[in-house]
Amino acid sequence: MLSYLISQEELERFKDFLEERGIKLEKFYSKGTTSLVFIGNAESRKVIIKFERSDSPRKNFKREAKILRLLEGKEITPRLVDYGVFEGKEFLVREFAEGEPLLYSTPQKKHILQILEKTYQLDVLGIDHGQIQGGKHIIIGETVWIIDFEKASFRKPKNVTSAMAMIFLNNNVIAKRVRERFRLDQNFLNSLREVLREYKKTKNIEELRELLSTL
Template sequence: MFDHLISKAQLERFYAHLSSRGFAEIRPYAKGTTSLIFRAKLDEKNVIIKLQRPDSPRQNFAREAEIVKAIESFGITPPLVAYGKFEGLEYLIREFAEGEIIFYADLEKRHLFEIAEKTALLDRLGLDHGQIQGGKHIIIGKRVYLIDFEKANWRKPKNLTSAMAMIFLNDNYISRRVREKFGIDGTFLEEMKQELAEYKRTGRLSGLLALLSCI
């Protein structure tokens, strides 16, 4: 999977480095624009390992690790396990978020509430994720998790409004499935726009949660 991105010798050295730190069952999982992603186990925990791609000059895992550490007690994202460097390449390890990305998941009503509550919490913390509308960074399982804070920053946040627009208001695969499943009509969408405008003005979440309870 990674043959053209990292040499076999360097990959083997990285595996040996991780094994020396107690990680087992290390295997390739996916690749991103700036990272190579692996699955592994640490004791009984499933973990994700993000290694900076050798062809990527960007080094921002240290900042991402700081952000994850700052918010992990709120249950928004899986806990950080480790941050380090290997042969000049950054890596970040966190617990694995069990579930499916929102693009593929079968959303239940409780998921909608949890998404609203967790994105609103991020807003109150003053942290903007920056990539919520892409649909790849919300994991739906027994719990809802937001992942990959690589582009997040402490700036004016718009997490909840971005999430609700993606799920309900925009015309995309996710919103079409949600509208069909829950029988959402134009009246609901207009009320959603009004509640989001109220949220942006006042920060009050109660009206939006009351609207979601009507689904």
């Protein structure tokens, strides 16, 4: 199935290389524009292994690894396990984020509050994720994780406003599910728009916290 992207011989060499670093590649998981993604194990923990595709249009893992190191210990994203280059291709290994993408789930109040706090931390750090609005990179489980910082950068951050618009205001399946679950009326949505406009100016999160606490 993967032979047109990676030969069996190269995959076996990559497996051996990782094992020397204490990482076991176990099975194929998915493929993206820039990488092949595998499930593995390291330090007795389930991990994601991203290996650069030979036809990748860009190299982003080095920057992503830098951001993951910066975020370590902040409980925003799973811990970086390893980063390097194998036969000219980048790879990145991080702990697995247990849960389901926000796109396919209906968050509880505690999840929405966690999304607010974690996107706010990113805003404070000046890191813009760049793909928050799609819903695939916020994982809902026992806790909330934000994953895949390939397109993230140190630019004017829009994490809070992107997340809140996606969850409540936009015309998408996530917002529709949330509005239905919490029975949100137009007054709430108008208040949220006003509070978000103020947040853009001041970066003060208190009014947002107060409003979302009423859910």
